[in-house]
Amino acid sequence: MPSDPNAYKNREPHKLPDSQQKYMYEDNAVVLVTAGHDHSIRMWDALKSSCTRTIQYNDSQINRIALSPDKRYLAVAGNPHVKLYDVFSPSQNPILILEGHKAAVTAVEFTSDMRYLATSSEDKSIRWWDLRSGSCEHVLEGSHPFNGIAIVPTFRHEFIVSCDQGGHVLLWSIKLKSVLVKILLDSDSSRVPQSVRTVAVSPDGKVIVAANNLGGVFVYKLSISNDLLEQQQTFLKNKASNPDQITPQIFDASSLLDARLITSFNAHDGKYITRSVFSGNGKFLVTCSADKTAKIWRFKTVKISNKLDQTTQNSKNQQISIQPFSPKKTEYIYEIRAELVHTLSYHKSWVWDAAFSNDSGYLVTVSSDKTAALWDVLRGRVIKEFIGHEKGVLCVALNDATT
Template identity: 35%
Template sequence: MSVILATAGQDDKIRFWEAPSGICSRVLRYADSQVNCLEITTDKQYLAAGGNPHIRLFEINNSSNQNPILCLEGHAGNVTSLGFQRNGRYLYSGSEDGTVKLWDLRSPTYSRSFDSKGAVNSVALHPNQAEIISGDQNGSVKIFDLGSSKCISDIIPDSRSSSTSSHGRVAIQSVDVSDDARTLVAANNHAEVFVWNPADATMNQSNGEPCRPVAKFRAHPLGAYLLQARISPDCRSLVTTSSDRTARIWDTATWQLTQTLSKHKKWVWDAVFSADSSYLVTASSDRSALLWNLRTGTPVRQYTDHDYAVTCVALNDSST
């Protein structure tokens, strides 16, 4: 299959879609839990789904097998974020149990666990494949070195929100690193976005210096919750999604708003870019996902068979 598109959420089902037609081609049951996050391997062979508290791995190209081929047990709370290392042999995950875990997919148990000292909302793998970044509910952005198994950076962004308590700490809802390794983004649930150079983030921390962002801005209106922030594969755009029912596109050169995508009727939980960064899929509490053409800023396809909120989406349309 050239395009793999999957959505999931609160109805305990994972749905695969024929992206151009909007037809649901396959449904997998995810027993015992809602689905919080999805990720597809680079080779399009496997889909990982994170729930409460387990991670399940499914075969994509074997429609006769509806059961997971691997169930990863070890987290003690909601798995909020996950991803694969480039070769697909390892999976990393973050959980509300306060840990970031690394899994060797040849084994059902985790190979390494890092203590975030706070419920983890988001994890991202540095393009060097040697560092994992986490964002947690204590308002901290941590960088873990896989070689030494140590936390090499712990950044607490200074929130500007007047309603902020706990000395300026606001829960970090989403973290991401650009594929060119030049941009680290962290967004809190008050819709404030902080931008660093990842190299500066680790260097300043090692020198004991404060790590000041190179840019910071509010992505959505005061009072709105930010739910997701992702950098496009071409590193030129950032998408943020929110309770204000929009997804917004930002230029990473200027950090200016370029598009507001506003066809959803309820919260927009997740978004993922196409491989060429010209399309975007969004997932919403209105029980739908939308495929957007970013050249025109308009939706070109809707995916609507879910019974409840759609909270996560995965897309792999790469040609390699």
């Protein structure tokens, strides 16, 4: 592999190998991967807590990793490249190198059909990569360095949510390369906006969670009309048929989608939240923090008395009321509240990342203390620890899905 990054610039675009090609591929394998400051990627036997393979990544520290849905490929986000490795090949070399970002890559995510890969970077851009050709299909330009992204799993992967260092959560149309919804988490102009460190979208695509530097978590209800895709496609066709039009055409999606705050809460008491992740079944949310803990949450709907003093108190707690569905007048209103399930206290330093098992029953966390830990979600207890990294562990990926 060439040591000079410029050696790749004149090469033909790479693409993933034929999916029928097999190395030591196992459909039912448990794939657990960690990486971080020590420039190494480690793959683990989750049952024995032993490292089975190490890949040296000498370019930079590793900021984020992601496993493809079929477990075959590992995407590694560094500075500034993204590299893909075959999980079941013994080779140290990547099978695909994605070049284009100019600064550290902060997030990477596969689409569920594995046709595309999304990345975000501190260079203020989001890139949408076609894995069939190995080329960048779309570039979304922002105003601030991006900290994270989350693909909306519904609507054919047409939309992506981002968070940035300017305090914003943005909902993008990938094909339009434009922002459809812009949220400033702290609207008080007298304060400096806090960086939004992490963003997550629920598996059903209906909830957005964002968290900031001060330990605050903000939960939004995402509503997207089924007409949005059709109207977006019509807009793109009209724009393509009139390329010389002087007046810029603007797509107005305000009546077709909405992101409404339904609750917010202080999860980590003024400390950085480094990561937020939904479980696969959508029942749990984990937040990781600089306070050396990870916390597991669930959301519940609470019926409360519709009294003036209680409504006033709710507004102070930043709880947003949702009116009941019954057409008849009632003396009750409903709130969405976050309930703490477990505080996971084991690590001796910052907790940077977490990954749920496919059945949502287990969770792996990683920390600056050089370790990873496997937790029983229902009991909130450590089952196994993984030791071997020489420096802090920043990211983890887990795929134990069975066929």
